[in-house]
Every structure is written in structure tokens, then in C-alpha cells.
Amino acid sequence: MPDSDCLFPVRFTGRLRPAQVDAVTIAQAQLAKGKRRVHIVAPPGSGKTVLGLYLWSECVKQPAVVLSPNSAIQAQWASRTSLFQVSPEVSDGVSTDPKSPGLLTSLTYQSVTLPERGGTDLDAAAVGLWQETLIAKGQAENPDEAAVWIGDLRRHNADYYEERLSAYRKMVRDRVAIRGKSLQTLHASSLEALHRLRDRGVGLVILDECHHLMGHWGRVLADARELLEQPIVIGLTATPPDRDGKAPEDVERYDEFFGPIDYEVPVPAVVKDGFLAPYQDLAYFVRPTSEELQYLATVDGEFREVVRLLCGEFGQESDGGVDFSQHVCSEPLPVWLERVLKTLELPTGRMKDWTTFERRDPELARIGPLFLMSRGVRLPPNVPPPDTTSIDPQAEELDLLVPVLDRYLRHRLRRSEDPADHVLADQAIAKLRLLGIQITETGPRACASPVGRVMAYSTAKTRALLPILEAEMEALGDTIRAVVIADYEKTSAVAPEVGHLLDEEAGGAVAAFRGLLADARADGLDPVLVTGSTVLVDDDLAERFMGEAKSWLAEHGCATDLAYQEEAGFHVLTGSGEQWCPRVYVAMITDLFQRGVTRCLVGTRGLLGEGWDANKVNVLVNLASVTTSMSVNQLRGRSIRLDPDVPEKLADNWDVVCIAPEFAKGLDDYRRFIDRHKTIYGLADDGAIEKGVGHVHAAFTELKPEGLEGSLHVLNDDMLGRAGRRAEYRALWRIGEPYHPDPIHTLEIHGVGEEAGGGFPPFKQSKQAWTGASLSLAVGHAVLGALVEARLLKKQYHLQVGDRAGGYVRLFLERAAPEDGALFTEAVRETLGPLDRPRYVIPRYADEVSDTWVSSLLPELFARYFRRRDRRMAMLHAVPSVLSKKKESADVFAQHWNRHVSPGEALYAHRGPGQEMLENARRSRQVPVSVVREKEVFL
Known part of the structure; x- marks a missing residue:
């Protein structure tokens, strides 16, 4: 790493955010150790571009190249250099031209990885591979027969021949690249661009959205390190790559190239610091049609x-x-x-x-x-x-x-x-x-x-748009900016088995668009559909839209003629001219959406995903079936941008889920919903920022929705009601207040209130019956005290307990070290959860209070002193396994149990009185059945 005091003609003139400061601190430490790879994960809108430029100008201080997946992101890097002061002596500060590198050069990945399209050697290798394939599949006996077959195809079906030859060229290039010789497959322009960067003295390569480097781009850049003389590499991404279906060689190369993640900027931290908009995750459940x-x-x-x-x-x-x-x-x-x-x-x-x-x-x-x-x-x-x-x-x-x-x-x-x-x-x-x-x-x-x-693309899911958007319109009025995302414009080929149920539009963006137009209120949003091949405009909006579109094109110097083709309820917008392409019309429609010309966009995740930016979005409805963290994070990143015109913005992110639990695979769509939220933090109803689907509602488990079958309307009404309580839920984020910078381990317990059974703590002074929260707190104190006395925890922590909707209780140690928090939560889970071959058990007694003839005659103020208390065994619990290895440590737990929960002796459960007590408790159903889950939350 260069000397941090050396002169470099670029200086940062802004101020870093707290999360950016943390990332820079980690990166500087890694570079100081001589490490030449830095791997950072940061969500959209968290200031990833400024972070990369700061590391370039203030830490590495060498000529750099930034590579991005598309021209829009390429331009963003160049424009953000306005926050930096460049010395007047520098004549080639920032460049976006691969033929003329500057002190900072911003390019697309394509510009330096473009493969050679043909050539004698490549085509010969491709034909050879084609011949091998025909022989392996029994279509030819030997290379001569295969050559005749291919030659005949070339003469009689040139288009198909070229299509197949192109596929085999790619296979050859991939084979060569996987063997570490990818530079041999490059087009001359890409090789020249790499040589110019080397000659410019590039010492830093910033790879933006580096999750894309699991294929050809990654192979080329891994091999280009030597050509560029081993520069420092900084990988930036909003989400780690999806590894499913990737070649093992590509996965191994990616891991070797970037190494483990050095720092991950958590979304909740950026929201709490005020640099991303707060959000709430909501779900609307439907049943399939009849x-x-x-x-x-x-x-x-x-x-x-x-x-x-x-x-x-x-x-x-x-x-x-x-x-x-x-x-x-x-x-x-x-x-x-x-x-x-x-x-x-x-x-x-x-x-x-x-x-x-x-x-x-x-x-x-x-x-x-x-x-x-x-x-x-x-x-x-x-x-x-x-x-x-x-x-x-x-x-x-x-x-x-x-x-x-x-x-x-x-x-x-x-x-x-x-x-x-x-x-x-x-x-x-x-x-x-x-x-x-x-x-x-x-x-x-x-x-x-x-x-x-059928579950993923049920017609019922499209119909769910209407109550969702109606609730959001009621809450937001004219400020609503809704985006509906589907997998495709139309679904791909429908399987014959379900052809009578799903047409080619089922579950797609077009079906959603038609559904909105068919409803009078939703039609008032003047929806527009935009995909990679189609623009559809609500007929009510058509005249105004055409005028606004022509003005926008003229203002941006786009020579395009627009025309409409009328359909029932909407118009198909077409454009002529070389400049009419998705890049232009998506930018145009996005601008019109931002200004409120249309207040609802319907599109596909491919077009309105990575790189698409519209900070006015305050409602996102996801009809797509994707579950990978990369795709999910890209979708969600669209709605959480800050809107300077609406400082109190809170975005609603909706999932529409179809369930039929009574049938095999009837929870397929629900499982996809679970998977989408596995790695996501969101706001829970008690103000905790919780990882996993439980933040949407405490009733959602990792496999089945508890009691969901009979509660659809109640849950949906609750979710729709939250749309109108934005201020309340925004306040729960506690933006700007101090928070613990790392997620903490908590327990969420359901059913312990019922197990308390209304009994009273078995102590003379107890005046309040057990509740789920009070019993959980008492057990937590017993576990905590025993762990501290046994010197298994570093110190005595403060214990917190809180109620959640639906009878759930959250319990955690405040500001505990991660390992201490994990040990405590596991110990409480074993004590309050179902018995799983415990080594030691301990009874919990409770007092039942009943009236006597005296108390029945007295007013309540005096009657409570004359009521009768009868003690009974309420439940048999496990002694935590970490305290069950020796009789002495089990006795330590028993002492704290006696102090906080109940009298009782810890008994060995594998023989003798303890085994007998366990068998009796199982027979009489005096064993815990509470559902206890460990969660990660920000507080």
C-alpha cells in the first residue's frame, strides 16, 4: 500500500457516513497488512460509489479503473467524482473512454471482456467440439461422418448452422477460460483496452456489483491481474452472488479472487443513520381460485x-x-x-x-x-x-x-x-x-x-393487487408511487397439465396491468406497463402521456417518432428511430413516474431491478417468484431510496402469497416467501429489527404459518391496516437514536403464557399471576444467574423481555458479547422448549388461588388476604445441557431456579427418581410444548 502521506492530486471534500467510516477503517487495516483484496457488501443507496472513490483517493492513491455491469452505473461513478477536488495540474482526471484512460477510468465490464466472435482457430475448435458431441450422442460414428453432417447443415440451413456454431464457440471459449487462458479468447479491442490501462499505471481495480463475476467476466479479470501487474482489487456489491448452477471452477475462482467478505454494511444501520428510507414488509395471502x-x-x-x-x-x-x-x-x-x-x-x-x-x-x-x-x-x-x-x-x-x-x-x-x-x-x-x-x-x-x-402464478395473486393498492391510495393519496414487479411480461410456455388453468399471461406483468385497468379505483392510478419489449399506457392517460413523452424526447435530443396502437382499455406505444430502445424509454417513463404523470408502474424484475433508480417509490408489490438473496435485494433496493421531497417517507414492500395447506405442495409459494426473507432484516411490531420472516408477523414460522389457514382475513386486515399507520411504524425505527452496531441473539417464545396456566409464582409475597412475559423473565434470570456463577458468561448482563402480538414473548441479553448471547439463548431455549433427552430435569410448581367462605364475603381490597393457595406441579423442565455435565453445576442452576422460578431439586433423568418423574410428566402432559426460536435482531 502506498504511503498514506504521499501527495495525490485528488481529495475528498465531503463527509463520510458512519457505515462508510466503519468500512474504510476495515479496508485500511486490511491494506496495511499488505492484503491486496478488499471485499465489501453494501446495500443500494448506502453510498457504495462514494466509499469506493474515497478508498481510491485517500487510501490507495494510485491510478484506478472502475468496472461496472452497465453504462448507467458507469456514468454514476464518473458523476460522483464531483464530491472530490482534483488538482488543476491533472489534465486527464476522469475518463469513460477505454481508448483514453485517466487518473480514474470508469468502464463497463463488456469493454474489457468482449470475446472474439469468430476467427479461423476458434471456428476450427468449435467445429471439432461439435463433431465430438455428435459422436458422443450416437448421431455419427466418426469425425468424417460428423463433418459431412455439419457441412450439409451449413449448405441447407445456414441460419441454424450459425446459431449452433455460435453456441459451440462459446463452449470453446469457456473451456479455454476455465483453464486460465481467457485472455486468448478476447476481442482485439478488449485486449488493447487492458494494455492501455497497464500503460497508464493502474494500481487499483474497483469491481462494482462484483456478484456478476461468476462467469466469463470473472475468468477474464482473474487472468488480467498478471497483465495489470497485480493491482489492488476492491470488490463492491449489494449482495453476494448466487452459487446455484454455477461451475465449481467459477465458484472457486470467485472465492479465491475476492476472499471472504471483509465488511458488510447492514441495511438497518444505514436506515437508522438516516441514509436510507425506513420500510415495513407486508404480506397478503390468497387462496387459489376454485x-x-x-x-x-x-x-x-x-x-x-x-x-x-x-x-x-x-x-x-x-x-x-x-x-x-x-x-x-x-x-x-x-x-x-x-x-x-x-x-x-x-x-x-x-x-x-x-x-x-x-x-x-x-x-x-x-x-x-x-x-x-x-x-x-x-x-x-x-x-x-x-x-x-x-x-x-x-x-x-x-x-x-x-x-x-x-x-x-x-x-x-x-x-x-x-x-x-x-x-x-x-x-x-x-x-x-x-x-x-x-x-x-x-x-x-x-x-x-x-x-x-399454479401456486406461483395463481389468478388470485393478481386480484390481490386491488385491496393492496386501495389501502395504499387511502393512506398516501396523490403521493402514491407504486411499482408492481412480475417475473415476466408473459409467462413462458405453459405445461400441458395446467394449460386449462394458466394462459400465457397468467402471473405476468400484462395480466397484472389488465387487472388494474379493470378496477375503477386502481385505474385512477393511470398505470403504465414497461418491459424490455413493450410499453402499454392506460387509455385514460394516453393523450397526456403522448404529450409528456414527446416533450421529454425533444428535451433529451432523441429523434424518435411515437405512435399508438389502440387495444381494449389501453394503448400500445411504439417508437421508430435508432434511439428508441429500452434504455431510452425506461429513463423517460421513470421520469414521468417521478413527476406523477403515472402513479403506478408495472414491469419485470429484469428491467426494473439492478441499476434502476426512482426515489419516489413508496409501494412495492412483488408478484415475482424469485427467492435468491441477490435478486430479492435488488428488488427491495428500489423502494428504500430517500426522497428529499418527503423526509417522512416509509416504504411498504408487499409480498403476495398463495396457500392451500391441505394439499401436497400447497405451501410451495409460502416456502418461497420464507426463503425471500431468510437473510432480510425488517421492522417487527415491537420495534426490533429482526432477521427472517418473523419480522413480517410473529406467527410465521420456518415451515408452516401457525394457524394461518383459519386466519387469512384477520392477517390480511392487519397488514392492510399497517399501510395507514406509516408514522407509527416509522417512529419504531428510532432513526437518529443510538443503537447497537451488531445484531444480537434473542429468543422468541410462543405458548409459554398458556403453560403458565394462570397460576401464581410459588412464593409468599407473589400477588400477580404468571404471564408469558413474567415467566420467561424469571426463567431467564435463573439461567443467567447460573451461567454467571458457573463462570460461563463474561459478566452479569441486563435482561430484557417484551410482548409481541399474538402471544409471543421476546427475551434477550442487553449488549451481550455475541458468544455470550448465543450461549444464553440456547440455554433458555432448552429450559423452556420441549424436552429432548435431558440429562437433568427440574420441576416447576405454581400456586392456585381460590376463595374461602371468608374471602367471598369481603371486598376485594381485603379478600385477597384470606384466599386459599394450593401448590401443584405445573411443568417439568430441562436443566440446560451446558449446566448438566456435572451434578454440581446442575445444583447451581437449581439454586437460581429456586430463587426466581420455583422450589425444586435438579434430578438426574436417566435413572431413578428423575427418570420416574420424567415418565410421569410425559404421561400427564406436564412437559413444555412452547415454540422457542432464536432470532437475530438490531436494537
């Missing part, structure tokens, strides 16, 4: 019939009208499974004992016994009772069926000598495929599911 429900019921029923058939439960016409009489399996599933578990027979041979069997196929060993028990089949003597604690109590039936069905289909029916078994296997596999499960040679895999498609 036609869609009928389809789901049919698929579900037919699948269950096949399962019953495989189990040998009937051999005649089924309830669904399907004749199975000719397809009776030679060995029903339960019989086969019982034999396998008894003999420990796997396709590779017989295992010597259960431990070996369990090691070779742990999933079948875990699920198989449970399946037999569910069918009333007694387990073979050599099979130990299943560990039910390892099974999520909220797992769906299909999750437990699939491992068993998979083994039966692959290991038994497919290998059977009976052709009828093959028919059954094919039938079951086809039904599983409808549910998104593909049985392959090596096991089950997720696949595209017609059922999942």
Missing part, C-alpha cells in the same frame, strides 16, 4: 391413490375413477421395507449391523421406521425405536414419504422381474413429477412442478 383448487385436489388425490396402491391397500377401481386392477405390486411397500430393515439389505449388499446400515443410508434408517409405525407395522427386533426429536414436527407428509418412495421405486420396482411393477413405478414417478420431485438414477431431485406453477 378451478385451481380443483386441479390441486385432483393431483393430490391421485398421488395418494398411487401411494395406497404401492402399499397394497386396494387392487380395484380407485376413488378417483382410475382402474388399478391390472397393476398390483408383487411386494407392497410396507412388506418390502420391513424386509429391508430386518435383513439390512441394500442394493450394494447386506450390512453387518444396524450401525453400518444407518451409516450407508442414514435417511432411510431415520424415516423408514417412522413410515412403518405410521402404517401400524411393528418394527423388526433389530431396529431401534426412531428418534422422533430429529423430525421437524411441522414437516409435511410428502417430506417424510419421498425418501421411502424413492428407495422403493429405485431399489425394488425398477429392478423387479415383473413388468407390472415397472408400470407402477412409472405411474408413481409421473405423479411425483407433478409435485416437483424427479426420481433419478441416484435419488430424488427437485424439478419444475405444474402444481408449483
Whole structure:
């Protein structure tokens, strides 16, 4: 790293934000150690561009190149240099021209990674690979036959020949690049640009939105390091890349190139510092339409019939009208499974004992016994009772069926000598495929599911736009700026199985646009649809829009002729001229949206995602099915920009979720909703900034929505009501107030209030009955005191407890070290949660208060002194495992338990009185069933 005191002709004249200061501190420390890679994750709007320029001018102090994924971001980097003072002696300060690098050069990735499109050597290699492929697939016997086939195609179908040759060129380039020779594949212009940067003495490369570097761009830049003489590299991104489906070599190269994330700017911190707009995440739930429900019921029923058939439960016409009489399996599933578990027979041979069997196929060993028990089949003597604690109590039936069905289909029916078994296997596999499960040679895999498609693109989701936008219009009036995001303009090819339910517009932007126009109130928003190929304008707005559009084009020097094609309820806008392209019309429509010409845009995530900026957006409705953190963060980043005209802005981010929990895969869309929020922090109803879906509502769990089936209207009304309580929820963010800079571990407990049962603490002076919060606090104090006395925590922390909506309680240590917070939350979770083979247990007693004949005669002021108190055992709890390793530490816990919660002795639970007490408690249901979850929150 250059000497920080050396003269550099660029100085920062602004002021860094707190999060930027933290990032700079980390980066400087890394550079001071001689590290030449810095990897920073920062959300959209957090000042990522200024941060990168500051590191260039104040830390690295060398000529730099910034590479960005598109020209809009490229221009942003150049324009933000206005915050920096450049010495008058510098004649080539900032450049966006690859032919003329400056002290800071801002380019697109494409400008330095453009591949060679053809050439003798590349084409020869591509044809050679094409020949190899034809031979491997049996389309040709040898290279000569393949050459004849390709030559004939070239003569008779030149377009298709060129299309396939282009694909094979790319494969050749990828192969070469993956081997570390990507510079050999570059176009001459890109190589020349890289050489000019080296000659300019570039010592710093800033890679913006570096999550894009998991493919060709990343391969080229990794190889270009040596050409550029090993410059310092700073990777900036709003979100780490998605790794699914990426080549292992590309993933490894990315990780080696950037290393671990050095600093991540948390969104809540930037909001609390006042540099991003606060937001609330909301969800609106719908049921599929009646036609869609009928389809789901049919698929579900037919699948269950096949399962019953495989189990040998009937051999005649089924309830669904399907004749199975000719397809009776030679060995029903339960019989086969019982034999396998008894003999420990796997396709590779017989295992010597259960431990070996369990090691070779742990999933079948875990699920198989449970399946037999569910069918009333007694387990073979050599099979130990299943560990039910390892099974999520909220797992769906299909999750437990699939491992068993998979083994039966692959290991038994497919290998059977009976052709009828093959028919059954094919039938079951086809039904599983409808549910998104593909049985392959090596096991089950997720696949595209017609059922999942129905849930994702249900017509009911489009209809949900109307109540959502109506509530938002009521709250915001004319200031509403709503954006509706769909996956596509129209959906891709519809599977034949659901062609009668979903047309080509189902779930797409066009369907959403049509739905808005069909409603009188939503139509008042004058919606406009914009995609990569289409602009549709509400017919009420058409005349004004055309005038505004022509003025905008003239003002920006765009020579374009506009015209309308009229359709029912809207106009299709077309433009002629070379300058009419998505880049121009998206910028134009965005500006008109900002000014309120239209107050609702409908578009696709590809067009209104990364790089799109409209700070007036205050309502975002997500109809897209994406779940990856990269795509989700890009979508959400659109609504949380500060609006200087509305300092009190709070953005509403809506998800529309379709559920049918009674059917297999009926929670597919809900699972996508869960996945979207897994890594997202949001505002909870008690003011905590919580990670995960629980911040939308405390009732949402990681698998199923607790009690959601019967509460749709209540939940939806609650969510719609929040749209009108913006000031209240903005205040909960406590913007500008001090906050803990790191997320802390908390517990969220549900059901402990019911377990308290209205009893009183078993102490003489207790006057208030237990509540969920008071009991949780008492248990927390017992755990905290024991951990401190046992010297397992660094110090005595302050304990906080709070109530959330729906009977949930939040409990946490205030300002605890991360490791202490994690240890405490795990210990409380074990104590208040369901018993899981505890080593020590301890009883909790409670006092029941009842009237005597004296108290019944006295006024309340005096009656309470004469009521009768009877003590009973209320619940048996586990001593935390960290305090159960020795009798002495369990006794320490018991002392604190006696002080804060109840009299009682810690008893060893694996034999003697403790084991007997545990068995009695289980029989009498005096064991905890509270749902206890660990959460990460900002406070």
C-alpha cells in the first residue's frame, strides 16, 4: 500500500457516513497488512460509489479503473467524482473512454471482456467440439461422418448452422477460460483496452456489483491481474452472488479472487443513520381460485391413490375413477421395507449391523421406521425405536414419504422381474413429477412442478393487487408511487397439465396491468406497463402521456417518432428511430413516474431491478417468484431510496402469497416467501429489527404459518391496516437514536403464557399471576444467574423481555458479547422448549388461588388476604445441557431456579427418581410444548 502521506492530486471534500467510516477503517487495516483484496457488501443507496472513490483517493492513491455491469452505473461513478477536488495540474482526471484512460477510468465490464466472435482457430475448435458431441450422442460414428453432417447443415440451413456454431464457440471459449487462458479468447479491442490501462499505471481495480463475476467476466479479470501487474482489487456489491448452477471452477475462482467478505454494511444501520428510507414488509395471502383448487385436489388425490396402491391397500377401481386392477405390486411397500430393515439389505449388499446400515443410508434408517409405525407395522427386533426429536414436527407428509418412495421405486420396482411393477413405478414417478420431485438414477431431485406453477402464478395473486393498492391510495393519496414487479411480461410456455388453468399471461406483468385497468379505483392510478419489449399506457392517460413523452424526447435530443396502437382499455406505444430502445424509454417513463404523470408502474424484475433508480417509490408489490438473496435485494433496493421531497417517507414492500395447506405442495409459494426473507432484516411490531420472516408477523414460522389457514382475513386486515399507520411504524425505527452496531441473539417464545396456566409464582409475597412475559423473565434470570456463577458468561448482563402480538414473548441479553448471547439463548431455549433427552430435569410448581367462605364475603381490597393457595406441579423442565455435565453445576442452576422460578431439586433423568418423574410428566402432559426460536435482531 502506498504511503498514506504521499501527495495525490485528488481529495475528498465531503463527509463520510458512519457505515462508510466503519468500512474504510476495515479496508485500511486490511491494506496495511499488505492484503491486496478488499471485499465489501453494501446495500443500494448506502453510498457504495462514494466509499469506493474515497478508498481510491485517500487510501490507495494510485491510478484506478472502475468496472461496472452497465453504462448507467458507469456514468454514476464518473458523476460522483464531483464530491472530490482534483488538482488543476491533472489534465486527464476522469475518463469513460477505454481508448483514453485517466487518473480514474470508469468502464463497463463488456469493454474489457468482449470475446472474439469468430476467427479461423476458434471456428476450427468449435467445429471439432461439435463433431465430438455428435459422436458422443450416437448421431455419427466418426469425425468424417460428423463433418459431412455439419457441412450439409451449413449448405441447407445456414441460419441454424450459425446459431449452433455460435453456441459451440462459446463452449470453446469457456473451456479455454476455465483453464486460465481467457485472455486468448478476447476481442482485439478488449485486449488493447487492458494494455492501455497497464500503460497508464493502474494500481487499483474497483469491481462494482462484483456478484456478476461468476462467469466469463470473472475468468477474464482473474487472468488480467498478471497483465495489470497485480493491482489492488476492491470488490463492491449489494449482495453476494448466487452459487446455484454455477461451475465449481467459477465458484472457486470467485472465492479465491475476492476472499471472504471483509465488511458488510447492514441495511438497518444505514436506515437508522438516516441514509436510507425506513420500510415495513407486508404480506397478503390468497387462496387459489376454485378451478385451481380443483386441479390441486385432483393431483393430490391421485398421488395418494398411487401411494395406497404401492402399499397394497386396494387392487380395484380407485376413488378417483382410475382402474388399478391390472397393476398390483408383487411386494407392497410396507412388506418390502420391513424386509429391508430386518435383513439390512441394500442394493450394494447386506450390512453387518444396524450401525453400518444407518451409516450407508442414514435417511432411510431415520424415516423408514417412522413410515412403518405410521402404517401400524411393528418394527423388526433389530431396529431401534426412531428418534422422533430429529423430525421437524411441522414437516409435511410428502417430506417424510419421498425418501421411502424413492428407495422403493429405485431399489425394488425398477429392478423387479415383473413388468407390472415397472408400470407402477412409472405411474408413481409421473405423479411425483407433478409435485416437483424427479426420481433419478441416484435419488430424488427437485424439478419444475405444474402444481408449483399454479401456486406461483395463481389468478388470485393478481386480484390481490386491488385491496393492496386501495389501502395504499387511502393512506398516501396523490403521493402514491407504486411499482408492481412480475417475473415476466408473459409467462413462458405453459405445461400441458395446467394449460386449462394458466394462459400465457397468467402471473405476468400484462395480466397484472389488465387487472388494474379493470378496477375503477386502481385505474385512477393511470398505470403504465414497461418491459424490455413493450410499453402499454392506460387509455385514460394516453393523450397526456403522448404529450409528456414527446416533450421529454425533444428535451433529451432523441429523434424518435411515437405512435399508438389502440387495444381494449389501453394503448400500445411504439417508437421508430435508432434511439428508441429500452434504455431510452425506461429513463423517460421513470421520469414521468417521478413527476406523477403515472402513479403506478408495472414491469419485470429484469428491467426494473439492478441499476434502476426512482426515489419516489413508496409501494412495492412483488408478484415475482424469485427467492435468491441477490435478486430479492435488488428488488427491495428500489423502494428504500430517500426522497428529499418527503423526509417522512416509509416504504411498504408487499409480498403476495398463495396457500392451500391441505394439499401436497400447497405451501410451495409460502416456502418461497420464507426463503425471500431468510437473510432480510425488517421492522417487527415491537420495534426490533429482526432477521427472517418473523419480522413480517410473529406467527410465521420456518415451515408452516401457525394457524394461518383459519386466519387469512384477520392477517390480511392487519397488514392492510399497517399501510395507514406509516408514522407509527416509522417512529419504531428510532432513526437518529443510538443503537447497537451488531445484531444480537434473542429468543422468541410462543405458548409459554398458556403453560403458565394462570397460576401464581410459588412464593409468599407473589400477588400477580404468571404471564408469558413474567415467566420467561424469571426463567431467564435463573439461567443467567447460573451461567454467571458457573463462570460461563463474561459478566452479569441486563435482561430484557417484551410482548409481541399474538402471544409471543421476546427475551434477550442487553449488549451481550455475541458468544455470550448465543450461549444464553440456547440455554433458555432448552429450559423452556420441549424436552429432548435431558440429562437433568427440574420441576416447576405454581400456586392456585381460590376463595374461602371468608374471602367471598369481603371486598376485594381485603379478600385477597384470606384466599386459599394450593401448590401443584405445573411443568417439568430441562436443566440446560451446558449446566448438566456435572451434578454440581446442575445444583447451581437449581439454586437460581429456586430463587426466581420455583422450589425444586435438579434430578438426574436417566435413572431413578428423575427418570420416574420424567415418565410421569410425559404421561400427564406436564412437559413444555412452547415454540422457542432464536432470532437475530438490531436494537
